[in-house]
Amino acid sequence: MPFDRFVEGVKAEGRRRGLSQATLDAAFAAVQPNQRVIDLDRRQAEGGLQWEDYRDRIMVSPTRVQNGRRNYAENAALLQRIEARFRVSPRVIVAIWGVETNFGGNTGGFRIVEALSTLAWEGRRASYFRNELFAALKILQEGHVRNDRMLGSWAGAMGQPQFMPSNFDRFAVDFDGDGRRDIWDDKADALASIANYFQRNGWRDGEPWGLAVTPPPGFASAGADTETRRPMRDWTRMGFRTEAGRPLPDGPEAHIVLPNRGNGQVFLGHHNLRVIRRYNSPVNYGLAVGLLSDRVG
Structure with a gap:
């Protein structure tokens, strides 16, 4: 199917779902198939790094530990408020923040609507990405983020916590009470959303990982x-x-x-390691987040 016909079909379904024409027109303005997204999707097989290299050079590197300690200290008051509400360890929140986006410094430069449209049109896992596309359009309709700021990874993970749009709908929170759940530019919302994800997935307060x-x-x-x-x-x-x-x-x-x-x-x-792995399932990811959380606070 030609891409423009695919987009028209998405817009028609969006209108049936209650999305406004203005939202749809703004979201799809200048959207084209993104070949870089297709290439990355086709060669995303997990790399062959040894655990020790993955642990020491990437996930729990001295630089990441140092930056984690600095961010933990700089955001201590915010993290205490988040912990009081969600009963989730601030150390694991900071560890997730660090491994997902380098403490908000690398949230991805792909336009989410374009990336998800490409993946939904291209065919592999089309149904999954089509559902994520509609979840992203709903976020725009509700005004949580401007279209030009809805950026993320090639696969559609967004903002400082790298939530997929459907997870945004379930877990993102408006912690600062400004009426928007902004996980892109609002640190309070981003970190509290991570905490909410862990609480809702069974984190046990006070238990080690x-x-x-x-x-x-x-x-x-x-x-x-x-x-x-x-x-x-x-x-x-x-x-x-x-x-x-x-x-x-x-x-x-x-x-x-x-x-x-x-x-x-x-x-x-322990049980809390299983909860960490609900955020991202590979065992090495879960272990690395746990080790980093031990060292940042």
Whole structure:
């Protein structure tokens, strides 16, 4: 189907969904198929970085840790207010903010309507991206952001938390009470929206996410049971120790977590690690966010 015919079909469906003609015309002004988006979508297979390189060079690099500590300190009062409302650790909020957009410094330069239109028209996962496109148009209709500021990643993730439009609809909040949920330019809304996402996905206040451990002699990663959850005292009894060789701290039940493409590092993960992975599912992502959260506050 020609792209212009696709756009006309989207506009017709948008009108049936209650979107105004003015919103639709402004959203699709100068929108064209974006070949860069298509190219990125077709070669998005997950990279082959070893866990240790991913951890130390990218996600938990000294620069990111330093910037995380600075942003944690500079926004302490705001983070305290957010924690009081949502009961989510401000350290994990800052860690997500850091890994997703470098603390708001890199939110993506793709026009969201153009990127989503391209992906919905191009065919692969067309239904998913079409639904996200209508969610984005609804955001514009409601006036949360100007069309020229609705920027994000090639795949449609938006603003400082990198929410997909459908997640914006469910989780974005107007924390400062100005009538708009602005996750692009309003730091309070952006960070509170991350907190709301975690609260709504089952974050347990005051519980740790997990820790790196030294397994007992004879432990083999291949075939290890990564599903069974046990009390921490049971893991201690089985010979697991902290990486410093001390007995494990008390805490909620935990299960073994093994990084992908790792060289032997072993973790015990609690419930809150599963919540982190609901934000972005790869196990290495969840572990890196947890490690960064330990170091920023």
